[in-house]
Amino acid sequence: MGFLKDLDFSKDEIIAAENNVTDLIINEILDSKEIVIHNINFLKDYGVENFKEVFINFCSMFLIDPSKFANIFTKYDKQDLINKIKNNVAIVEFL
């Protein structure tokens, strides 16, 4: 997933993301690279500081269409959500 380099991911972070999922998902991410980039950028621009951690832990979620991906996050109070994700990335699973 070399394209992650352009999104500020370090080599170790890319390896961590790749190690966290199966080959099938990595391939799907590569196939849908544009969507994944769109969604990562959304999270980054939205102010989620640990967006890379979110990606590493919930890679497959980034395959969702951009509008639906954004809806997952925008339905909550922005600052509250950003803080909560920063404190515990696991809450993304419950959004």
Added chain:
Amino acid sequence: MDVQKETMRESLLVRLLDVLSPDNATITQIKEDEAQAKADIESIGNEDPKLTEEINDCNEILTLLLGYKDSHTKLGETSVNLIDRVNRLFEGLLTYDFNKYAQESKEAYDKYEEKLAHAKDKKEQNAKRLAEANEIVSETPKKLKDEQDKIEPLNSEINKIFSGEVKYLNSERIDELLRKLDVFTEEEIALIVPAICFPDEFDFRSIYVNYNSEDKDAKKSIGSIISEANEKAALEEPMKDATKVTAVSPIKEEKEEKKPQKKEVKKVEVKEEPKEDLRNAYLEEVFGITAADIEAHGGLDASLEELKEYSEKLIAADINPMVVRVQTLNKRSIDNLIRNKEIFAEMGYPLDEMTISKNIGILDKVSGTTVAKDIAIINTSGLSLYKPSGKVAVVAVTKEPNKLRNAIKLASSIDISYFTENPEKMGSFVSEPMAHILYCQQNHINYKNAYGEFETFIENNKEWKEMYGEVGDISILPKTRDCNEALKDELPDAEFEGLIKANGIDYYISDAEVEDSQLERYHEIMEILQEINTSENSLVIEVEGNKFLSAVVNKNIISLLNGNYAINNEEILLGALVFGSHVPASAIKDIKVALNPNTRGMKIANK
């Protein structure tokens, strides 16, 4: 991803293997050219002296004939009266026709002149061909090397992944090497790069194995499989993109037909603009997909009628159409999603709307067969896909079943709680965290926090190295191969073969049943096992500190009992425990002590 794309990819992969073959068409041609050139050199070498002789002979004869021809012509022309008189003197007994002789001499002369020209021509051609042939022979080693240099790096990369040397390949490198082959188009390269990098997800491994099989029929079967798949694809989506059905045809033909196709599609889109608006409105209203989503995907082929059909199918399957993504909107992905949802439910994991929505990129993609096999492996191993949070770890069932089974066996030998507490990790690359855990166990390092959760350094390699340096890599993990080798010396051949057979057949960790005739003995063995097992976790059996997955041990016991091998209970248990496990080979000695009725229960020194 649609069926045509997959079948096209398979065709391309077979074509790639043809290109990478040590006797590929180019290499074969080079070798054939060289063989032909050598044969020509030899043939010319034999023929040339004969031609020289022929030319010399012709020249001699021609000189002679030229004399006859000239003299006869001269006589014929100048001595008409004399000849006439002579002819009359002999009154028909003898006739001298010098004109006739002159004509015959001329014909003979012409014949030899032609023969000489032919021989000279042939000699000239031979000289030219000889020069060419010598050039071919001298250039062959370079040509072969150039071709080898083109295919070798890619072959080397492919060998790395199939030999297990690497887990995946660098797609940019593969892309570059494919370009160097100068065989595939941009589109074709884009299609096969992922299959090479991730061979198990695209059946490249099976294509590769079949291709390299000695059995020529097997090679043929690849072609027929692909052909069948193409036919199936053509049948499955006949109306969606009629031009794509040409994937059945050879690749060259398809390329030729692709361009006009695109134009046709564009025309239809322009003509049906109002319908396009309706379709987009429908997409947003029913599927929650916006025009921006479609744009981000680079378009959507499905018609309004097809979208309606998909929506109806989803609703009938109790799936809210709002959960899908743009890529789901094709027949194959819709069917996949519906089937996968059913499989999850049937195997104990009904999926809620939020789970489907967040995992749509998996559920519309992964094959139902993989899902069913993976869940069967997880369930029969005694594990669960339910996370402690109550959510289903969908991601775990995207793993190639054999890899999943091995990951579970590995974790069971080291710390199965890694999977019970984090079932989603069953979908991860598990060797590295397992090596870290094993290192911690061996060096009495606490790898769980106060709440019993795994420390982050287990998974985070950078953090691990910062804390412990270059230790605890995957090379410290015991290899099943070593363990099996050591076990081989302890068991009769037949029993060992039986274990291999059972392991091979048993794709899932099956719920094999013990035959009635062996039931009593089975209970005896289970009693021994109970006696030596020190594990408090029912998922694993622990003997002298060595851990084994209970389900696998049980399956092995049943297989060996049903196989009626002439072995005692202790031997059955030794094989059932150790075979295919991830304990060190040295564990066999300790397990034998624990199994021996005379030493059972005795503490082993230095443990």
